[in-house]
Amino acid sequence: MDELQHRARQLRRNMTDAEQTLWRRLRNRQLLNAKFRRQFILGSYIVDFVCLEQRLVIEIDGSQHLQNKSYDDQRSAHLIHQRFAVIRFWNHEVLGDIDAVLEVVLNNLSQSAQRS
Numbered sequence: 001m002d003e004l005q006h007r008a009r010q011l012r013r014n015m016t017d018a019e020q021t022l023w024r025r026l027r028n029r030q031l032l033n034a035k036f037r038r039q040f041i042l043g044s045y046i047v048d049f050v051c052l053e054q055r056l057v058i059e060i061d062g063s064q065h066l067q068n069k070s071y072d073d074q075r076s077a078h079l080i081h082q083r084f085a086v087i088r089f090w091n092h093e094v095l096g097d098i099d100a101v102l103e104v105v106l107n108n109l110s111q112s113a114q115r116s
Helices: 005-013 015-030 069-079 091-094 098-115
Strands: 037-042 046-049 056-061 085-090
Touching: 005 046, 005 085, 005 098, 015 037, 015 056, 015 091, 015 098, 046 069, 056 069, 056 091, 056 098, 069 085, 085 091, 085 098, 091 098
Parallel strands: 056 085
Antiparallel strands: 037 046, 046 056
């Protein structure tokens, strides 16, 4: 197993509270029948959540991302170049108002379905 696969498995086993909260609402095709995967490898990056069919990536950011903004921007640019839409939420947004987060995800899924 290569290092990236090993890291993705570790991240799946050790999800943050915010990631767990969102995953409970994304899994099993609960939103518009979209299949999401968690801690998924896309190229040389691991994304928090992805719906491959709708080409939508969801990232949940904690305070460590304030120091890694240029890396996150580079990764987002790469994913957008690969025709993925990327939406980001802060941990406190997911934990504080999951319904608002889900509304944004639903809107993005709906827009993606209309483009297909």
